Amino acid sequence: MTSFAHEHVAQSDPMQQGPVLPELDYELLRRYDTAGPRYTSYPTARELTDSFGEAHYRHHAELSRARSAGAPLSLYVHVPFCESPCFYCGCNRLITRDRAAGDRYIANLSREAALLAPLFDEHREVQQLHLGGGTPNFLRADQVPVLIENLGQRFLLTNSTARDFSIELDPRFLTTGFIAMLAELGFNRASLGVQDFDPQVQRAVNRIQSIEQTLEVIAECREHGFRSVNVDLLYGLPRQTVTGFRRTLRTVVEARPDRLAVYGYAHLPQLFKAQRQIEAAELPDARTRIALLKLAIEELGAAGYRYIGLDHFALPSDELTLAQARGDLQRNFMGYTTHAGSDLLGLGISAISHIGDSFSQNHRDLTKWEAALDAERLPIWRGLAAGFDDVVRADVIQQIMCRGEVDMHDIERRRAIAFADYFAPELGKLAALAADGLVTMDAERIRATSRGRLLLRLIAMCFDRYLAASSRIVASGTLQAAPFSRVI
């Protein structure tokens, strides 16, 4: 059997200092197989509580109105419906074939937009719009324009070519003319779920999706001028093999998607009912999981992709790669982004908003969400107002997740703290990671090494006050990775 211990798959980049790809160290990955958040926010969504409600949301919207006149807005719209359950799924979705459910949902989204929009300055342009799910293309080609028209009546959807209007697509259910319709509405980014083309794996996870239909969707997005196409893959699925996954990677890479996310499947049947359909005995063991991850890193590196962080890779020309090189890559609930400075308004069930220093989440339950709208109330389920300490730590964690380093002087200047005093216990925790070669520290910077780049979450966790207080497991780590979650 091949040994992966201390095998290095990092590659040098002649254009940039430092490695393009993270270095995979089997023993370290095993040792640090700790659960950890994905830090699309800090504090994470797990810290939201129902003591934060509609009045708090309105208060933070009011503050935002006062200080963010003219600043752009981001909208996230959750479309929860799917026709068929994928057994690995950990998303908040509703399985139905009843397209009329979409009509009713769109009408309710319109009511939610009508409640939200007056809280914000009407001149704020929506530069980032994302339809996520579930399966947004569960909606028919005549329903999506209605949704966008309704949003456009309430918010100033920009026409600018710099806009990011994106949608998650399931190639299995895409109808003729759907992508042309999206392009007509101004969509210019798409994210496609693929996971693995191996028929054995597809049968085991109840997601039969041909190579042809997937490649056609990528080609069609290109034909219609989409600026960026992302493909999601999953490793660690039942019956998955290195040989089969290599074929999948090579097939996908040949289509040159601008971005790729290679998530690790976490088997948590106690949390996600659909996963109970998966035979645990058919899951690859830890060694094979790492072999699959290693393969993905090697194949994507050989094909010219850059490692962005966590599970994300992008072509050198992609905006995420360019933003990372400039040092202004950010992270929000939609993942890595170039728009995180904007207030983010979430619409639809379970959607999360980030307004100023507050985070809030809508009801996850369709009935509760509808009932709140019937009563003309914002459908807020829970939330949190971040305090000074949260904001400082969010800043540090953002730097780790997006740049792989912390500029301590920058944090000191902007937050008026003495870094070494404020974070004395955290620096102590980092010393253990430094001893293992995951980070280096000097008077100015904490920097993830190429070995540490696959374990950015672990470095960030040292600065998470809530984890330190509770030692709770939030989501899982590299080997038993986070429940399948989407790129954006």
Ligand code: SF4
């Ligand atoms: S993985 Fe995507 S398409 Fe499959 S059930 Fe989950 S949300 Fe629906």
